[in-house]
Amino acid sequence: MVLDIRNPLPGFRDHRQVVWDERCAADVKQNAHMWFREDFGLESDWTSTALVPLAAKRSLPIVVRVDGVIAGLSAAEVVVDEFQENLVWSPVACDGDCVQSGTVVGYLSGSVRSILQIERVILNLLGRLSGVATTTRHLVDAVQGTSCRIYDTRKTVPGWRLLDKYAVCCGGGYNHRMGLYDAILIKDNHLAALREDGLSPRDAVYKSREFISKTFPVDRANAMVVEIEVESLDQLANVLPALPDIVLLDNMSIDELRRSVALRQEKFPEVILEASGGVTLKNISAVAESGVDRISTGVPTHTSSWLDIALDWESVFCSEKD
Secondary structure, eight states: OOOBOSSOOTTOOOOOBOOSOHHHHHHHHHHHHHHHHHHHTTSOOHHHHHHSOTTOEEEEEEEEOSSEEOOOHHHHHHHHHHHOSSOEEEESSOTTOEEOTTOEEEEEEEEHHHHHHHHHHHHHHHHHHHHHHHHHHHHHHHTTTSSOEEEOOSOOOTTOHHHHHHHHHHTTOBOOOSSTTSSEEEOHHHHHHHHTTTOOHHHHHHHHHHHHHHHSOHHHHHHOOEEEEESSHHHHHHHGGGOOSEEEEETOOHHHHHHHHHHHHHHOTTSEEEEESSOOTTTHHHHHHTTOSEEEOSHHHHSOOOOOEEEOHHHHHHHHHO
16 A cells, blocks of 8 residues: 655654555445445345336435535545446545535436435445544644644544545544554553563663564664553653654643653653543643644544435436426
């Protein structure tokens, strides 16, 4: 997969960012056949077969019913292509666009039977991804005026991780690690295991750096992010001299975050500080104003409401009557 770093902080390692590419398309192709099977089983859409003439054709709009950020239009094109029923998908917006209620974002054209068969799959896809993008944009807007960035987590729908993370980027957010394979993230349970051997958080960073240098080619080793989670100022003070790329400040109060930033600034300004845990739309502004560089939160991918999007047959008839 071609992943690039979108606007990295100068001089700092960061996690790779999802862009729409061939692997994203392949991910949708693989999922699409499961989505079709959920609706058709091994049979068909008997309602449309019974009631809609085989020769009937239309061009029907996909309409957003509430304000939000659209995401998933590129994925919808792949779904239509995989359906293989001579349907044409014509987007009239772009992923990441802010849209208002009533905005047409695309048209499905071709056999009415086929359009009705694929309708729910397309709407589920767009509704889910646009909901993630919209929630992300709300969080991004809430930290405007600070230099803080909003990152996602691995709290994604099983099988949808690439799509969920793509939607976060559409909303103006950034991607944390994709999985266990593409970064070192030393968490509390890793540190608990190390404590049994008398090792400190600082030792964990040193061991990780040593492992990376012995295991990976130089280019990959140089790009590998080492991040460590701490829960107290004492742990932070212990780990900063080891110069991890990122320190995750877990469930700290606003006062603790400010003190952490001051401690970092004093001697180790090259270390990125990331706040996480208990972040909501109500408190995210205060967290950002503490001076941390980034905030990671699962809110966009595990609590977002779907954006209300519909196939609007009625608007076609209204325009024809006019």
